[in-house]
Amino acid sequence: MPKNSLLGSKNSAFASLAAQSPDHELSIVLHTHIGASCFLMRSFLLHLSENKRLAPLIINNSVSRRVARRFVAGETLDDAVEAARNLNREMRLASLDLLGENVSDEAGARRAAENYLSIFGRIELEKLDANVSLKLTQLGLDLSEALCQELLEKIVAHATTHGNFVRIDMEGSAYTERTVELTKRVRAKFSGVGTVMQAYLYRAEKDVLDLLAVGCRLRLCKGAYQEPPDVAFPKKSDVDANYVKLMKLILPSGIYHGIATHDPAMIDATKAFVREKNINREQFEFQMLYGIRTDLQQQLVREGYRLRIYIPYGTDWFPYFMRRLAERPANLTFFLRNLLPRSSQPSSS
Ligand SMILES: Cc1cc2nc3c(=O)[nH]c(=O)nc-3n(C[C@H](O)[C@H](O)[C@H](O)COP(=O)(O)OP(=O)(O)OC[C@H]3O[C@@H](n4cnc5c(N)ncnc54)[C@H](O)[C@@H]3O)c2cc1C
Numbered sequence: 001m002p003k004n005s006l007l008g009s010k011n012s013a014f015a016s017l018a019a020q021s022p023d024h025e026l027s028i029v030l031h032t033h034i035g036a037s038c039f040l041m042r043s044f045l046l047h048l049s050e051n052k053r054l055a056p057l058i059i060n061n062s063v064s065r066r067v068a069r070r071f072v073a074g075e076t077l078d079d080a081v082e083a084a085r086n087l088n089r090e091m092r093l094a095s096l097d098l099l100g101e102n103v104s105d106e107a108g109a110r111r112a113a114e115n116y117l118s119i120f121g122r123i124e125l126e127k128l129d130a131n132v133s134l135k136l137t138q139l140g141l142d143l144s145e146a147l148c149q150e151l152l153e154k155i156v157a158h159a160t161t162h163g164n165f166v167r168i169d170m171e172g173s174a175y176t177e178r179t180v181e182l183t184k185r186v187r188a189k190f191s192g193v194g195t196v197m198q199a200y201l202y203r204a205e206k207d208v209l210d211l212l213a214v215g216c217r218l219r220l221c222k223g224a225y226q227e228p229p230d231v232a233f234p235k236k237s238d239v240d241a242n243y244v245k246l247m248k249l250i251l252p253s254g255i256y257h258g259i260a261t262h263d264p265a266m267i268d269a270t271k272a273f274v275r276e277k278n279i280n281r282e283q284f285e286f287q288m289l290y291g292i293r294t295d296l297q298q299q300l301v302r303e304g305y306r307l308r309i310y311i312p313y314g315t316d317w318f319p320y321f322m323r324r325l326a327e328r329p330a331n332l333t334f335f336l337r338n339l340l341p342r343s344s345q346p347s348s349s
Pocket residue numbers: 168169170171196198221222223224225260261262263264266287288289292293309310323324325327328331
C-alpha cells in the first residue's frame with residue numbers, strides 16, 4: 001500500500017485489497033472495519049472541534065496554520081477581500097464568513113456584528129460580487145435570543161437596504177429550532193436573509209416546507225456536525241437520498257436557492273433535474289467551500305452555472321478547520337504527515 005494511503009484512500013485501498021483476496025468473508029470484514037474506523041474518526045474529530053483547550057495549541061502551531069490556509073483565506077478582512085476579488089475575476093461569486101462561534105459575552109457578540117457591517121462596507125467599496133455568511137452563536141445566541149435578534153436585524157437591515165444578502169449558517173441541532181424561528185422573524189421584516197438546511201436531519205423536510213412558505217432563500221447542504229441517530233440519518237446513503245429529495249423540493253419554488261456540495265453525484269442529480277424541469281441556470285447557484293474541489297468549481301463555471309464560494313477568514317479558525325478534517329480522512333492524513341518530524345515518517349521506498 002502506498003504510504004499516503006494510511007487513512008487517505010481508505011475505502012478504495014481496502015476495496016482493492018479485499019478484491020484481491022479470494023476470501024469473500026475477509027472482504028466483508030475489511031469493508032465493515034474501515035467503515036467503522038472512518039465513522040469513529042469523524043466522531044472523534046468533531047468531538048475535538050469543541051475542545052477549547054486544544055484550540056490554542058492548534059492555532060499557534062506553524063504546521064496547522066499552514067495546512068489550515070488551504071481552507072481559510074487568511075486572518076484579516078484584507079485576505080478575504082483579496083480571495084473574493086480573485087474568485088470574482090474567474091466568475092465565481094463569494095460569501096464572506098468571519099470565523100467565530102459560541103461567543104460567550106455580549107461585547108464579543110456586538111463586536112462581531114460591527115465587523116459584519118464593516119465587511120459589507122468593504123464589499124460595497126470594492127464592488128465585490130459577494131454576500132456574507134454568519135452564525136447566530138457568533139451574535140450571542142447562547143447568551144440571549146433578544147440580543148441575537150437585535151444584532152441580526154441590524155446586519156440584515158443594512159444588507160437589504162444595499163441590495164445584498166445575509167446567509168445564516170446552520171449549526172448543531174441544539175440550535176436548529178431557534179435558527180429557523182429567528183430566520184422567519186427577521187425574514188418577515190427584511191427580504192435580504194436566508195438560512196441553511198442540513199439534509200442529514202430528519203426534520204429538514206418540515207423546515208424546508210415552513211421556510212419556503214415564507215419565501216425564504218435556502219442553502220442546501222448535507223450537514224457538518226456530530227448528531228445522534230435519533231436526530232440525523234447515520235448512513236451516508238440516506239443523507240444523500242434526502243439531499244436529492246430536498247433539492248427537488250426547493251428548486252421548483254421560484255425562490256433563488258443555493259445547492260452547496262462538492263459531491264459529483266449531488267451535482268449531477270441537480271443538473272439532470274433542472275434540465276428536466278426547464279429551470280433556468282440563473283434561478284439557482286451551486287456553492288462550494290474555499291479550497292475544496294477547485295477543479296470541480298472551474299468546471300461548473302465553464303459549463304455556465306452560477307457558483308458561489310464560501311470564504312472563511314479570521315483568527316478563530318479551529319472548529320471550522322476540524323470540521324473540514326473530519327469530512328475527509330485524507331485531510332487528516334495530510335495534516336498528520338506534515339505534523340510529524342521528517343525523521344519519524346515511514347520511508348517511501
Ligand atoms: C458553501 C457551503 C456552505 C456550508 N454551510 C454549512 C452550514 O451552514 N452548516 C453545516 O452543517 N454544513 C455546512 N456545509 C458543510 C456541508 O454540510 C458538508 O459537511 C460538506 O459540504 C461536505 O459534504 P459534501 O456535500 O461536499 O459531500 P461529501 O459526500 O461529504 O463529499 C463529497 C466529495 O467532496 C469532497 N470533499 C468534501 N469535503 C471535503 C473536505 N473537507 N476536504 C476535501 N474534500 C472534500 C471529496 O472529494 C468528497 O468525496 C457547507 C458546505 C458548503 C459547500
